[in-house]
Amino acid sequence: MHLDDMTxxxxxxxxxxxxxxxxxxxxxxxxxxxxxxxxxxxxxVEAARGHGDCEVKGVxxxxxxxxxxxxxxxxxxxxxxxxxxxRDVGPGDSxxxxxxxxxxxxDRLRCPTDQPFFARQQKIVLANAGxxxxxxxxxxxxxxxxxxxxxxxxxxxxxxxxxEVNTSGLRGRGGGGxxxxxxxxxxxKMPGGQKYVICNADEGDPGAFMDRxxxxxxxxxxxxxxxxxxxxxxxxxxxxxxxxxxxxxxERIQKxxxxxxxxxxxxxxxxxxxxxxxxxxxxxxxxxxxxxxxALMASIEGLRGQPRPRPPYPAQSGLWGHPTLIxxxxxxxxxxxxxxxxxxxxxxxxxxxxxxxxVFALAGAIHNTGLxxxxxxxxxxxxxxxxxxxxxxxxxFKAVQTGGPSGGCLPASQLDKPVDYDSLRELGTIMGSGxxxxxxxxxxxxxxxxYFMEFCMSESCGKxxxxxxxxxxxxxxxxxxxxxxxxxxELALLEQLCEVVQATSLCGLGQTAPNPVLSxxxxxxxxxxxxxxxxxxxxxxx
Amino acid sequence: xxxxxxxxPNDDKxxxxxxxxxxxxxxxxxxxxxxxxxVQDAFGYLDETSxxxxxxxxxxxxxxVFGVATFYxxxxxxxxxxxxxxxxxxxxxxIKGAGALIEGIEQRFAVNPGETTPDDRLSVLTARCVGACGxxxxxxxxxxxxxxxxxxxxxEQLARLE
Numbered sequence: 156m157h158l159d160d161m162t163x164x165x166x167x168x169x170x171x172x173x174x175x176x177x178x179x180x181x182x183x184x185x186x187x188x189x190x191x192x193x194x195x196x197x198x199x200v201e202a203a204r205g206h207g208d209c210e211v212k213g214v215x216x217x218x219x220x221x222x223x224x225x226x227x228x229x230x231x232x233x234x235x236x237x238x239x240x241x242r243d244v245g246p247g248d249s250x251x252x253x254x255x256x257x258x259x260x261x262d263r264l265r266c267p268t269d270q271p272f273f274a275r276q277q278k279i280v281l282a283n284a285g286x287x288x289x290x291x292x293x294x295x296x297x298x299x300x301x302x303x304x305x306x307x308x309x310x311x312x313x314x315x316x317x318x319e320v321n322t323s324g325l326r327g328r329g330g331g332g333x334x335x336x337x338x339x340x341x342x343x344k345m346p347g348g349q350k351y352v353i354c355n356a357d358e359g360d361p362g363a364f365m366d367r368x369x370x371x372x373x374x375x376x377x378x379x380x381x382x383x384x385x386x387x388x389x390x391x392x393x394x395x396x397x398x399x400x401x402x403x404x405x406e407r408i409q410k411x412x413x414x415x416x417x418x419x420x421x422x423x424x425x426x427x428x429x430x431x432x433x434x435x436x437x438x439x440x441x442x443x444x445x446x447x448x449x450a451l452m453a454s455i456e457g458l459r460g461q462p463r464p465r466p467p468y469p470a471q472s473g474l475w476g477h478p479t480l481i482x483x484x485x486x487x488x489x490x491x492x493x494x495x496x497x498x499x500x501x502x503x504x505x506x507x508x509x510x511x512x513x514v515f516a517l518a519g520a521i522h523n524t525g526l527x528x529x530x531x532x533x534x535x536x537x538x539x540x541x542x543x544x545x546x547x548x549x550x551x552f553k554a555v556q557t558g559g560p561s562g563g564c565l566p567a568s569q570l571d572k573p574v575d576y577d578s579l580r581e582l583g584t585i586m587g588s589g590x591x592x593x594x595x596x597x598x599x600x601x602x603x604x605x606y607f608m609e610f611c612m613s614e615s616c617g618k619x620x621x622x623x624x625x626x627x628x629x630x631x632x633x634x635x636x637x638x639x640x641x642x643x644x645e646l647a648l649l650e651q652l653c654e655v656v657q658a659t660s661l662c663g664l665g666q667t668a669p670n671p672v673l674s675x676x677x678x679x680x681x682x683x684x685x686x687x688x689x690x691x692x693x694x695x696x697x
Numbered sequence: 698x699x700x701x702x703x704x705x706p707n708d709d710k711x712x713x714x715x716x717x718x719x720x721x722x723x724x725x726x727x728x729x730x731x732x733x734x735x736v737q738d739a740f741g742y743l744d745e746t747s748x749x750x751x752x753x754x755x756x757x758x759x760x761x762v763f764g765v766a767t768f769y770x771x772x773x774x775x776x777x778x779x780x781x782x783x784x785x786x787x788x789x790x791x792i793k794g795a796g797a798l799i800e801g802i803e804q805r806f807a808v809n810p811g812e813t814t815p816d817d818r819l820s821v822l823t824a825r826c827v828g829a830c831g832x833x834x835x836x837x838x839x840x841x842x843x844x845x846x847x848x849x850x851x852x853e854q855l856a857r858l859e
């Protein structure tokens with residue numbers, strides 16, 4: 156297949172929909188579905204019967220999950236900026252919405268799209284989310300889907316693909332922030348033979364739902380990115396390892412793989428080229444540690460998800476001992492735009508050390524709960540106060556937690572810091588996969604630290620001693636402090652343990668488990684100290 | 698040479714689905730987790746009979762199958778009640794009061810997370826995060842995510858279940 160054929164195909168798919176003047180897009184991602192989006196969708200289909208120029212379309216996440224079910228009415232001819240967005244829609248509103256198409260919008264349901272929550276975002280990864288039907292192959296191709304894959308296969312050598320990814324400066328979006336181009340190059344340099352590409356969709360951080368939303372909204376984008384990666388590194392087999400807790404994401408990615416195969420964009424001789432790449436789905440079974448790459452590979456091999464020491468890195472010896480490339484969902488979702496627009500374009504967005512955009516899941520004590528995508532380097536204050544709309548209920552901001560159980564809590568004094576890999580690390584937390592949980596004055600930082608330690612304790616796989624017993628001991632100490640039963644000496648012991656567990660654990664889970672404790676101690680030490688029982692050793696702390 | 702595969706423990710039709718899952722991967726060892734998912738989907742939980750059958754089919758030691766089945770939180774070796782209520786304990790739900798939901802359930806039905814009421818009506822579980830953070834605190838009641846819960850309303854809803 157030639158690139159021109161692809162352009163023609165996209166045009167043809169668009170032409171098939173030319174009679175449709177307006178799309179009624181209903182968010183059918185998990186969050187809106189649990190608020191009743193399915194009923195809204197069906198009611199709209201019923202109401203739009205007889206309106207031949209209207210199409211009711213199930214789409215992915217539009218971002219403002221707390222206002223769901225969301226419906227947008229978009230003229231197909233114009234850019235989606237002209238869309239009218241409705242919030243908290245019920246099935247009973249369908250008649251009014253259909254009647255308003257092409258006329259004045261329904262004011263009582265309207266959700267202004269010029270508010271900062273929408274206006275301040277820059278969408279690359281989520282460009283198709285809320286616009287395309289995730290279950291439609293044609294819909295994805297109509298907006299330029301699989302163009303990048305074909306471009307890579309027909310006009311670029313694997314080395315040129317690597318070059319673009321290197322130039323883009325993209326770093327792994329799973330949390331580590333390892334340069335993607337470098338990882339790809341390592342796998343590509345390994346001698347030929349069997350190689351694998353794995354998409355890590357085991358989004359385990361509590362409070363993070365970016366990857367779920369991407370898989371539910373634009374699954375083809377992810378597998379397109381995987382195929383491009385496979386071409387670049389010389390792999391012919393891929394796995395998507397996804398959490399079983401995300402049934403809708405599982406269903407959609409499965410459907411996408413099947414449809415791409417049927418259309419000749421997955422499997423043997425993709426788009427009539429010499430390149431073959433097959434993707435399979437593997438379900439997780441509820442183990443947080445499987446987000447760690449070596450544990451994830453063990454799980455794909457049908458074993459207990461326990462990590463092993465690195466090196467050798469998966470790039471050298473991964474799945475069944477073969478060179479393996481593992482990237483997370485959001486990383487793969489960035490690939491097609493990079494190939495289409497060039498690495499230079501991507502490198503022009505973001506900061507010196509962190510290029511592009513990042514998707515964050517805003518949750519907790521914040522007005523606008525949901526999914527946002529902003530350029531790297533946006534300040535925490537912009538994200539929380541401007542885009543997130545601040546703290547509800549007249550309460551004041553206390554802390555923001557990033558990076559889940561591996562991250563930390565930042566206080567109000569750090570809100571003007573830019574969000575990028577290096578700044579966050581300096582502040583004692585990490586970017587993580589993108590969960591951002593805002594806490595108001597009613598949250599106790601000791602409780603939060605204990606919460607995360609309880610998490611790490613029960614998710615520890617038990618293989619290495621520092622993590623297995625260290626998290627348990629740290630949890631017990633935190634529990635004592637929270638109950639105001641601990642002494643100064645026990646706080647000192649806790650700090651000592653943090654260092655030991657950090658330095659000696661086998662994998663990321665244990666190495667980062669102390670982070671929530673260390674960061675809350677760094678910024679909210681007085682909350683710990685006021686809970687200590689008075690003892691003679693107290694004076695030594697000052 | 699492919700050895701002949703063991704016959705299912707009984708003539709329940711659901712074994713066919715499980716066999717199909719294992720056959721799809723050529724009865725390879727790495728199909729273990731898939732096979733266990735398949736058993737749990739079909740029967741609701743993993744009992745010794747099914748674990749032994751999977752072990753024999755995939756030619757794996759029973760100890761290894763048991764090890765994997767107990768390692769992953771999602772697999773359960775106890776039968777569940779007629780209804781399951783999974784309380785999300787992710788960070789967002791925790792901040793917004795998941796603890797109160799669990800307490801409310803404990804007080805009213807005298808079950809702790811992981812337990813089932815004596816009349817087999819309700820199993821209460823917790824999940825690490827169901828990813829419905831915009832609807833915190835959320836629970837999953839018989840596969841439906843219901844969000845923005847408070848303890849009283851939730852307990853009432855659970856009490857009405859058959």
